Amino acid sequence: MKKTGWLLLIASVFVLAGCGVNALPSKDPWYAQHYFIMQDFERNLYRGLTDNGRLEFQKVYWAERAPAAKAEFDKRVAYCVEAFRRENASQPWNTDRGRVYILNGRPASVEHAQNDNWAMQSGRGSAMTGAAGVDARAGEDIQANTLEVWSYPYAQYLVAYAFAFQAPNKWKAVTSTSGGARFIGELETQSRTMTWAPKDPEGYARKLEELKTIL
Secondary structure, three states, X not given: OOHHHHHHHHHHOEEEOOOOHHHOOOOOHHHHHHOOOOOHHHHHHHHOOOHHHHHHHHHXXXXXXXXXXXXXXXXXXXXXXXXXXXXXXXXXXXXXXXXXXXXXXXXXXXXXXXXXXXXXXXXXXXXXXXXXXXXXXXXXXXXXXXXXXXXXXXXXXXXXXXXXXXXXXXXXXXXXXXXXXXXXXXXXXXXHHHHOOOOOHHHHHHHHHHHHHOO
């Protein structure tokens, strides 16, 4: 499907997505911040650990990953703090757009639908690049934009995330009947298993198992 085709479909038919952001952890700041990039087995193990075990998990998690991965993570979190603080002042990354940004990084392009006529204006990622983009988004006129679409390349496809504005200051993930959302799961799995992969998966798994014995 051509890009213009899925944009029109998103503009005409969309349903609230069950992305589960409202059910994400919030009382444990570290877990809330890392939840998006963790794999299921890591989440399950973390939840079953003692308080001391969780503190050790946090140390092991980044010790087993490349420094470049930690630097990239910190960079994405810093962006979320500036860009999405209107939605969640205490945990800006714990928002629908924050979740996607931390997991997948800067989108290749950003599209906006404005007012009620769904006129598309292409940002081509300009709102996501550097300090200028952060400043622009921090002061964005959220009343003027009613739909925001982020696109990411995946294999030979273009994967699209759509966010609809909900008064007074929320942007909620939505799904559409367009083909742009078809490979979201595959893209997210790729991000978790490649961008955020440990250096030695087997050694990492053994160290996590040892954490279960910490009281």
